[in-house]
Amino acid sequence: DQQVKQNSPSLSVQEGRISILNCDYTNSMFDYFLWYKKYPAEGPTFLISISSIKDKNEDGRFTVFLNKSAKHLSLHIVPSQPGDSAVYFCAASVAGTASKLTFGTGTRLQVTL
Amino acid sequence: DAGVTQSPTHLIKTRGQHVTLRCSPISGHKSVSWYQQVLGQGPQFIFQYYEKEERGRGNFPDRFSARQFPNYSSELNVNALLLGDSALYLCASSLGGPSSYEQYFGPGTRLTVT
Numbered sequence: 001d002q003q004v005k006q007n008s009p010s011l012s013v014q015e016g017r018i019s020i021l022n023c024d025y026t027n028s029m030f031d032y033f034l035w036y037k038k039y040p041a042e043g044p045t046f047l048i049s050i051s052s053i054k055d056k057n058e059d060g061r062f063t064v065f066l067n068k069s070a071k072h073l074s075l076h077i078v079p080s081q082p083g084d085s086a087v088y089f090c091a092a093s094v095a096g097t098a099s100k101l102t103f104g105t106g107t108r109l110q111v112t113l
Numbered sequence: 114d115a116g117v118t119q120s121p122t123h124l125i126k127t128r129g130q131h132v133t134l135r136c137s138p139i140s141g142h143k144s145v146s147w148y149q150q151v152l153g154q155g156p157q158f159i160f161q162y163y164e165k166e167e168r169g170r171g172n173f174p175d176r177f178s179a180r181q182f183p184n185y186s187s188e189l190n191v192n193a194l195l196l197g198d199s200a201l202y203l204c205a206s207s208l209g210g211p212s213s214y215e216q217y218f219g220p221g222t223r224l225t226v227t
Binding site (some may be wrong): 032036041042046063093101102104106 | 117118135144146148153154155156157161163168169193198199203205209213214215217218219220
């Protein structure tokens with residue numbers, strides 16, 4: 001039972017353009033959502049997060065949008081840079097169980113010159 | 114400041130053997146969580162330890178166990194290894210507590226079971 005889904009295994013975007021990574025979830029108990037970035041041979045690195053009481057959170061080039069009614073969130077990267085090429089994981093947590101993250105399967109982003 | 118460290122980096126074991134993986138959290142972090150990442154999948158939660166007590170357990174068999182030491186470092190033990198246990202094992206640390214969502218991951222231990 002995949003409670004967090006990333007339906008696009010890969011995405012290719014030109015440098016300078018917007019990258020949009022999508023994530024859907026099924027568990028209505030999730031109340032906190034996070035995005036992690038992973039380079040080969042490294043552990044996931046925290047990128048940005050959003051609480052279920054918000055619908056948008058921005059940090060520099062990264063913005064996360066949450067649509068609770070659709071159980072959907074997205075990560076926007078503007079402008080995309082070659083160093084953004086990595087695997088991006090969406091993760092979710094239920095209130096009171098902060099350290100138990102449920103991850104999606106990841107989307108591999110490639111930013112081309 | 115040092116990040117989360119894990120040892121060993123790589124490990125090859127034979128079916129039926131036992132393995133111990135080690136993790137040192139970021140200084141000041143009291144919570145350690147363990148995840149298993151199989152190729153092509155996202156990390157899957159195994160255990161969380163906070164203040165040396167188990168605070169959460171994922172859907173893994175009893176062959177998997179863990180503990181946390183007084184210095185907040187942690188060990189993950191897997192008995193009677195199966196081929197399907199081959200994966201990247203990730204350790205993550207956080208300050209701890211029910212609202213401590215942001216976790217910091219180590220580079221992982223790549224376990225291969227032959």
